[in-house]
Each structure stands twice: as C-alpha cells, then as structure tokens.
Amino acid sequence: MKWETVIGIETHAQLSTKSKIFSGAATAFGAAPNTQACAVDIALPGVLPVANREAVAKAVRFGLAVGASINRRSIFARKNYFYPDLPKGYQISQYETPIVQGGALAIFVDGAEKIVRLTRAHLEEDAGKSLHEGFHDFTGIDLNRAGTPLLEIVSEPDLRSAQEAVAYARGLHALVRWIDICDGNMQEGSFRCDANVSVRPAGSDTLGTRSEIKNLNSFRFLERAIEFEVRRQIEIIEDGGTIVQETRLYDAGRDETRSMRTKEDAHDYRYFPDPDLLPLSVEQAWVEEIRSAMPELPQAKRSAFVALGLSPYQAGVLTASRELAEYSAAAFAGAAAPAELANWITGALSARLNDEGLDITASRITPAQLRALAARISDGTLSGKMAREVFDAVWAGEGDPDAIIAKRGLKQISDSSELEKICDEVIAGNARQVEDYRSGKDKAFNSLVGQVMKATRGKANPQQVSEILKRRLAG
Amino acid sequence: MALTLDDVKRVAHLARIAVDEAEAQAVLDQLNGVFLLIAEMRAVDTRGVEPMSHALDVTQRLRADAVTEPDQHDLFQAVAPHVEDALYLVPKVIE
Known part of the structure; x- marks a missing residue:
C-alpha cells in the first residue's frame, strides 16, 4: 500500500528580550545557576507577574510577518502540571485566545513553492532546567531559564514529508531571525521544534493517529527523526498493529525515536484563565506602530x-x-x-x-x-x-x-585587430597544424587556439580567438 | 451536572492532594453544592453580555523590557532544603 505522511510542527522560539516575560530578571544565556531567577521566577508566595511589553511587541511582529490576525484581546492561562523545574506548579501560557491566530509561511521544496498554514502563535514562559547528571539520587534544578519568553508557533498538519518539514523549520528559523524576534541559536535552545507525525493510506482524507516527537534542536535531527518515525508507523500498521498516541524522544546516537514514559493523565493540564494576569490588550495604534517599523x-x-x-x-x-x-x-x-x-x-x-x-x-x-x-x-x-x-x-x-x-596588467585583449595580428602570426608559424586542420583533424585547431592563448599570456578571449582562427583558416 | 466520587479522586490526584474515602465523599458533596450554584447562575439570561475572563474590567499593564532584579540566590537558597553548586536539589526525577 502507498502511504502518505502528515506532519504538523510546533516551534518554541525564545523571544530575544533583555528581561523575562513576567519579571525583571535577566535572560542572558550561560549565567551561573540560579543567578537570574528572581522571586517571581522561583514562585515565592505573594509575588505577582507583570507582562513584558517587548515580548508582546515581538509576538505582534511575528503575526504581522506571517499575515496572521492579531487578537486585540488575548488571555493568559495556567497550564497545570507538576515537575521540579516548574516552581509554580503551572506554566503561564495562552490557551483559548492566543495573541496571534492564522497566517501562513511560504516554503520552497525542489524549486516549487508551497504554502504552509499556521494555526496560531501564543506567548508563554519557559520552564527551568533539570540536571540529572552528577548528583547521586538527586536532580539539580537551575531556574535561570524559568520565565524566559517563548512564542509557540503551531502549524497546521500541511507538511507531507521530512524534507517539507525541514524546509518549513528552516523558513521559520530564517523569518524569526529576519524580523529580529529570536536569535535562532539552536545549540542554546532558542529555537526548538516538536513534530507531530502520522501516516495514512495515500488518497485518504482522515488523519491517522499521531505521535509527537519532542525537542528536536537541529534540522538534521528533525529530518531523521521524522524519517525514522514514518518507517516505524508504517511497519506497525502493515504488521496489523495500531499506532498509540504518545510522546516520543529522538535519540540521535541510535538514530531512532523511543517512547517517553508518560503517565496516562499527563495531558490533562486543566487550563484556566490566570487570575493574576488581566486580559492582554493590543490596541490597533500599537499594531500599526509595530508594522511601520517592520523590515x-x-x-x-x-x-x-x-x-x-x-x-x-x-x-x-x-x-x-x-x-x-x-x-x-x-x-x-x-x-x-x-x-x-x-x-x-x-x-x-x-x-x-x-x-x-x-x-x-x-x-x-x-x-x-x-x-x-x-x-x-x-x-x-x-x-x-x-x-x-x-x-x-x-x-x-x-x-x-x-x-x-x-x-x-590583467586586461583581456579584446581589440580584434591586435588579436587578428597574433592569430595570423600563429597560423604562419604552425603550417603543419594548419594543414592537419584543413584535412579534417579537429584536434589541430585546439592546438592553434592554445598557441594564441600562450602568445597573449592568457589575456585573449578564447571564444574570440576561435572565431578569428575559423574565419582566417576558412579563407 | 453532578460529579462522581471518581471525578473527585482524579482531580485530587492531578492536584497532588491526598484525600481518603471519607474526605473524598465530603468534598464531593461540597463540590456538587458549588455546581448547583453554577447551574443556578447558568439559568440567568446572559444573551448580549460579553463574557469576561477576569473579574476586573481592566486590561494588563505592561512593563518596559529592563532588567530590574538583582541576583539574590544566596538569600533565596538559605531556606531551600538542599542546595549544591547553587542548584536546588530535588529527589531524582527521570522521564
């Protein structure tokens, strides 16, 4: 059976602001652990978040660049889950009303243009980092990254191959750097992709069960992870099995994806509007101001x-x-x-x-x-x-x-009378080659061109030389 | 809409709140009381009223993008149960 691959991509682009999305702590990469995590970021009791104007402006800038609609009013929501690098026990994100809705990105695959529709882009905060190595029976937590502004950009499932997925990711990467909202540094995690991959019989218009491959931080890994995942899913289905909806991790060392051990209720995030944050209002005048400053x-x-x-x-x-x-x-x-x-x-x-x-x-x-x-x-x-x-x-x-x-003295001899004089001299001095050429030996002609080039120390235009020689020898 | 005991246990588990059978039953009764109140409010005709996502009818104040918070990790970590190399240590978590 012929199979069709269906891919949608979620990208987390770190917005290049000086301070965090809801606090005044610095966002610089590589600082000593926990030196850029303030009372808001570590969720001390009684603190309140205040949104960063520049992070909002950068999200609007993205929306304008992809022709999306900018929601005049959007809502911050709490996404609830427990993990040690998430101090509040929830991540502030946007759920029902994101700041950016719709839009599209044009990509080029094998010279042909394809339009990839975007679902949405929303503002959220990053979590901290868990360091599992080096501590016996413990995990070390660095909260410097907690609260760093992210724009999560979600595509529609419009991509049909690993190559298209890479073209999309590259196009998006180029765009966020172009409009100066993200530094695009993939090693430092400033631009990370998750791929939702499923397969279906060619010609079908219902979606197959998808798996989500997390945290792909290079274009090559994105391509290889999708290629592996597509093969894996097709094999399972062809062997009579069914695909389980799950989150998988790509292991670059083994070039394979493997299932993340997940609890069955991991996806029940119980989103609700964050009572600590008022609705975000983006006035039309501000949008126009941002638009006028776009490159x-x-x-x-x-x-x-x-x-x-x-x-x-x-x-x-x-x-x-x-x-x-x-x-x-x-x-x-x-x-x-x-x-x-x-x-x-x-x-x-x-x-x-x-x-x-x-x-x-x-x-x-x-x-x-x-x-x-x-x-x-x-x-x-x-x-x-x-x-x-x-x-x-x-x-x-x-x-x-x-x-x-x-x-x-690199000037090419283009004065034809001077060239003609040199050609005549070469013809006169190479009677045998001239005779060979006239008797049909084409090789002899190349030798004559070579002689002229040598006489001009490479400054003649070879095409012009061959024209002159042909004309002279025909006469 | 009436909640079941299983709903209560599930929500308690998601919120990492330990409840025993007796507590779960008590919470179920209380929550069902809340849902009755909600049902009463839902019966009010709100056609033409724009939904609110916040109790206050004002919008988010935005701050300038400036670093205003100094490094205070020594102070913060003074109350942390376990710290090493400026990292907060927690019981090992592996995905």
Missing part, C-alpha cells in the same frame, strides 16, 4: 530579486538570511547583470566564506567591489580565470578590482 520581508525581497532577473532558486538562496539579502541587494544596486552577480555570491563568495568559517557580514569583499568585478567580466576586460585571480586579490586586501586589474 522588508523575505517574500518581498525574493520577488524583488526575481524581478531583477534572478531565478526563483537563486532568489531563495540569497534571502536565506536578512544579512545575505542585504549584501546581495547592495551588490545588485546599479549592476548591469544581477543574475551573473548572484552566481558570484552563491558560488565563489559563499565557498570562500564557508572555507574560512565566516558570516556574510565578515566578507572581505564589499558588495561594491563584487559589482565592479562582475562589470569587468561583462565588458570583456576579464576572462573567468582572470576574474578569480582578481577576486582572490581583493579578498587578500589588495584594493578595488579596477586598481588590481591595472596593477597586474
């Missing part, structure tokens, strides 16, 4: 690049991050052939940055320098090979492309 979004940038003549693929690659898109846009400004320039950015420049472990913002060649280099290729001054030499020299800090071209 141009990836989608708009992509369209602008395509309008400049780039392929949708190139445009997608160059809008993977705001920094790369800004570099590219700066390079394209006034460029004669942006698509060619795009090839330099995605090719030589990206390879060099990658080799040296640098970010685009640390590029040693400026957008203007790259544009000047491309212009010298377009106008025939530089051959591809020469351009690589100039690229290397600019990278090494020798100055602008034009100065390097002048200093190194």
